[in-house]
Amino acid sequence: MTAVTARALIRTEAASGGRTRLETLRSDPPLTLRQTGPRRVHLVSTGAGPLRGDRLELGVDVAPGTSLEVRSVGATLVLPGLADTPSVMVVRARVGAGATLHFSPEPTVLAAGCAHRLVVRLSLAEDATVFWREEIVFGRHGERPGRGHARFDVTVAGRPLLRQDLLVGEEAVDGSPAVYGDARCVGSTLIAGPAWAPPAVPDVKRERRAVLGDGWAALPLAGPGVQVCALGSDAVQLRERLRRGEQAAAIAPPPPGPAATRASAIPAPAPPATPAPAPPATSAPAPPGTSALVPPATPGAASARASRARAPGARSAGDSRAETGRLGP
Amino acid sequence: MDGDAALLLLSDSRLPAGGHAHSGGVEEAVRLGEVTGTGDLARFLRGRLATAGLVTAALAAAACELAAADRELGAGLDPGAPPENGAADGVPLWRRLDAEADARTASPAQREAARTQGRLLLRTARRMWPSAALDTLARAVPEGPHHPVALGAVAASAGCTPRQAALAAAYTSVTGPATAAVRLLGLDPVTVHRLLADLAPALGDTARAACASLDDAVPADGEPDECRAEEHPGRQPGRHAAWRARWRALPGHSAPALDLLAEGHLTNPMKLFVS
Numbered sequence: 001m002t003a004v005t006a007r008a009l010i011r012t013e014a015a016s017g018g019r020t021r022l023e024t025l026r027s028d029p030p031l032t033l034r035q036t037g038p039r040r041v042h043l044v045s046t047g048a049g050p051l052r053g054d055r056l057e058l059g060v061d062v063a064p065g066t067s068l069e070v071r072s073v074g075a076t077l078v079l080p081g082l083a084d085t086p087s088v089m090v091v092r093a094r095v096g097a098g099a100t101l102h103f104s105p106e107p108t109v110l111a112a113g114c115a116h117r118l119v120v121r122l123s124l125a126e127d128a129t130v131f132w133r134e135e136i137v138f139g140r141h142g143e144r145p146g147r148g149h150a151r152f153d154v155t156v157a158g159r160p161l162l163r164q165d166l167l168v169g170e171e172a173v174d175g176s177p178a179v180y181g182d183a184r185c186v187g188s189t190l191i192a193g194p195a196w197a198p199p200a201v202p203d204v205k206r207e208r209r210a211v212l213g214d215g216w217a218a219l220p221l222a223g224p225g226v227q228v229c230a231l232g233s234d235a236v237q238l239r240e241r242l243r244r245g246e247q248a249a250a251i252a253p254p255p256p257g258p259a260a261t262r263a264s265a266i267p268a269p270a271p272p273a274t275p276a277p278a279p280p281a282t283s284a285p286a287p288p289g290t291s292a293l294v295p296p297a298t299p300g301a302a303s304a305r306a307s308r309a310r311a312p313g314a315r316s317a318g319d320s321r322a323e324t325g326r327l328g329p
Numbered sequence: 330m331d332g333d334a335a336l337l338l339l340s341d342s343r344l345p346a347g348g349h350a351h352s353g354g355v356e357e358a359v360r361l362g363e364v365t366g367t368g369d370l371a372r373f374l375r376g377r378l379a380t381a382g383l384v385t386a387a388l389a390a391a392a393c394e395l396a397a398a399d400r401e402l403g404a405g406l407d408p409g410a411p412p413e414n415g416a417a418d419g420v421p422l423w424r425r426l427d428a429e430a431d432a433r434t435a436s437p438a439q440r441e442a443a444r445t446q447g448r449l450l451l452r453t454a455r456r457m458w459p460s461a462a463l464d465t466l467a468r469a470v471p472e473g474p475h476h477p478v479a480l481g482a483v484a485a486s487a488g489c490t491p492r493q494a495a496l497a498a499a500y501t502s503v504t505g506p507a508t509a510a511v512r513l514l515g516l517d518p519v520t521v522h523r524l525l526a527d528l529a530p531a532l533g534d535t536a537r538a539a540c541a542s543l544d545d546a547v548p549a550d551g552e553p554d555e556c557r558a559e560e561h562p563g564r565q566p567g568r569h570a571a572w573r574a575r576w577r578a579l580p581g582h583s584a585p586a587l588d589l590l591a592e593g594h595l596t597n598p599m600k601l602f603v604s
Contacts, residue, residue, distance in 0.1 A: 151581070160432035163581040167379070172531070176376025177363040178354060179584045186585055207437035210592045217592050222431035222440060229435065229585045 003053030020066035053083025064096035072105035080113030095128035107135035114146030129193030183231035192225030335487035352509035352602035354590035380584035382502035385477035386495035386539035392481025393494035396462035423469035430475035442604035448473025460486035495536035
């Protein structure tokens with residue numbers, strides 16, 4: 001068993017009539033790429049692993065004005081190997097002006113004994129749009145996970161939007177109620193683009209409010225994006241929670257201005273079985289444009305949207321939470 | 330001023346900078362039953378130190394380093410004097426470092442808490458240790474810099490090294506939550522301080538790792554390095570790029586549970602602590 005090094009590449013180009021053409025689709029086993037739609041590519045793993053010592057790199061280059069969807073056929077099972085060095089997966093993605101990238105592979109499962117490094121470098125042009133989902137499962141059923149370290153760097157026109165590390169299988173974080181609690185998997189989805197830009201004149205004392213659910217939250221970032229983060233007891237629950245957060249986050253904020261002022265004056269939708277939350281102690285009533293996020297598509301959400309239109313001057317957008325959360329599974 | 334003594338002043342909970350009002354997620358964890366006693370608390374604190382503690386320590390070390398450079402550039406400037414060469418040059422760099430803190434803080438509730446604490450600390454410190462760097466930082470981020478950025482700048486003004494700044498950040502990342510837990514759960518204060526004593530080696534390790542991460546600086550790895558003219562009109566773009574490269578790879582260890590706790594805390598109408 002020897003370590004594998006592979007470099008695969010997907011590159012789009014703009015074709016006539018505003019269409020997207022796959023300019024390059026270069027597989028390098030075990031990273032095998034299959035075109036499954038006009039603008040869609042599936043990753044097909046043709047080989048076990050990655051195993052310790054392997055180094056896999058995927059380049060994704062979405063040309064200006066084009067769009068691309070990248071998925072995978074199955075989960076990635078990271079296994080131990082003979083080598084002392086960790087397995088490494090590097091994804092470098094560039095999304096050009098006006099381009100759109102949807103990246104949602106199946107989860108990465110950290111099998112017992114593995115040591116894995118996942119590095120994602122995502123650089124977005126000023127007006128690029130991206131949907132990027134990552135899911136990490138702490139070991140196969142009933143097993144203790146190996147070690148994993150995922151680093152996620154996202155820049156917009158060279159400015160930092162999100163820089164995160166996730167460590168799994170380290171003594172300091174495992175079982176800590178501050179990090180994963182008793183969850184068995186962690187996931188996040190970044191939804192970013194000009195539609196999610198914060199108000200042009202930032203008043204950071206009045207951050208946009210998050211939407212919080214059971215084990216998930218849709219977190220408006222300081223820059224043009226929303227990150228959904230979720231914890232789950234298994235991959236199915238994790239995906240379900242991420243989806244709920246994605247629904248909450250995917251609805252673009254209203255444009256700033258008088259319309260947004262009205263939109264931000266949302267009365268609290270009756271939260272299921274929880275007391276009405278108080279306005280946050282650290283901030284005054286919401287300013288224009290703070291209701292970037294609307295409640296998720298729960299049974300109560302439709303009525304929340306309906307009541308928004310006819311209830312000016314009510315409560316702060318901070319009250320627009322549909323649910324209050326309980327951590328963990 | 331002697332850095333060691335300044336470090337003690339800076340990390341003392343009696344420093345009038347509002348730190349006592351924040352529980353670092355402990356209050357919500359207690360409300361939800363995630364932390365019920367010293368065993369949970371020990372795991373909470375260790376996890377918090379390994380994530381938020383490391384990130385704030387690295388940002389504080391970076392800020393301390395920048396403030397020291399700013400001080401050299403701004404030598405001869407009186408605090409409060411109108412900005413000139415060095416000080417004016419510092420503004421975009423402080424904004425960039427604060428943006429690096431934003432990028433490592435996905436939760437808006439946590440950004441708000443960090444800015445509230447940073448603003449109060451900066452206001453206090455500008456009277457205790459006035460310096461051109463603190464004036465520049467206040468001008469660069471008028472809404473209040475992230476707490477670790479303020480802490481690092483203040484540490485430099487008080488004569489501390491980046492490692493001391495990192496240690497102060499790591500220390501405050503666990504001491505506030507620990508004392509909050511004593512009040513919220515009625516725990517034995519000595520038992521809880523024993524937990525902190527057990528963390529002492531990890532605090533030192535965290536500060537060292539934070540400083541080492543500054544030297545992991547990598548040139549942009551596929552990241553286009555923006556050089557927008559308005560950020561540094563006619564001024565040393567190379568110097569700015571070098572600072573940005575130094576900050577790009579700083580740790581961003583995230584704690585999803587802390588994010589959820591911070592957001593949940595805002596919905597609690599009965600809370601004792603601001604965060």
